[in-house]
Amino acid sequence: MKKSCSIVIPTKDKLSRLALTLKCLEPQVTEDVQVIVVFDGCKEETIEGFSNLNLSYEIDPIISEKNVGRAAARNLGIAEAIGDVIIFLDDDRLTERDFINKHLSYHEEEPCVVLGERMDLKYSEEAILDLAGEETIEKTLSEIQKGAHKEFYYNIKKWFLRKPRHALRYIAFITGNVSIDTCLIKQLGGFDESFKGWGYEDTDLGYRLAKENVKYIADYSIICYHMLHSHVRGQKSNEELKNLDYFKAKFPRDKTLQKVIGLYTIKASLRL
Template structure:
């Protein structure tokens, strides 16, 4: 494990971020986490690299971040559950936020998660039900649906349209991603022009149960490990992620179910939303897994 900015101040929040071959997106995610309103000396980011074969191992050297930053590189691919558990075991904070490596967090993200847990000790807080996607790069492995969607979004902004058209003319057959969103775009929120909501669960009627899902019999489906917070003590009581789950599995729901059985209250808060940076997705592979 490599550590940068080893502050002496007690850590209150540990962000556990697994990543695998998402170098470009993860670099922007770390930048977003460096712009938080939460005190910089009071949170840490633990990036667990699940044996990436791209440039991800260089992120630790490149990252210019103000928070305590821990990089843990796996020599062999372990899978989502295992690397999250490794992150948990290296976490110093009493509050854990699980955040996927390609999630772009707005400035008040940590603060908005943390405020729920200050006065209550038995919560799971999620922003994942208010899912927002964003295209920060043109990735060479986008599927046809993603390409069509991106073309529609860039058509609304002259500068993004120019960048995309330049990519089509000069780099279309390259394996190198084309940057669309800059750090300045993150600072000014301009990147939101390339964002979109995809709220499957809320659109399916879940919103009628309110922020605390009162009366809903399956609240544990709100435990989506791409963006969720829980106290470490609750995890120690209920157990960590089940490492027998591999690939795209329901390992987060299964852990959420154990937390639910131990009486944890689930909270949906749209102010804790983060933006998922889109990457290439093989629909066939996801369905198979």
């Protein structure tokens, strides 16, 4: 029997990207698909703009007046999820027409984690609005595919997905394009909300799933396209370093994990 799913999308004042993300999902959403958008401390104009979107399917909005952060926002979505499987998608990722069905096809037997491909796109705000105005999803996707390229770091991380139970497979666990059986993520208590700001709340969950011997499946035909956006570089790196310190203190006895965190720390420090 085909399983139902809940798609959890946290968002923070990126309405044009969110609108395009939701448009790309439109041909795929059926009565067995719940779409949850978590507004994480968004401005009033973002909420108002969302309410004016013209979509053919219902969305379950969750509005947090306070900005609670990536981990807590996703947990709000998890709490409202009614599907057998949760697909995590970001508010700036565009999906191809078979995205949902391909994810669900792997969850018919034992509970697992499914990771897809991640492609990068660099578009101006004007170009994003132009894409949103395309008449059909086919035209939108055709334009997107022309300028997409593989995400550099994820391309490296794929090495750890060669085997379904590779000891370091959690390194490739990134929430922009991943599905998990709902029973698994609720059993583990969702994301650790002590991770604040940017970084590693997803790696932490991936690590805990791996420690439970959960199988990871990689299917690089499940594609999403990331619309890149700017970050305040120093702020992002400082948040990253704080989260790495917390991650390191959380699992002090895992020497291999400590080495992995050490490498991440060097990378983050070089970006300051």
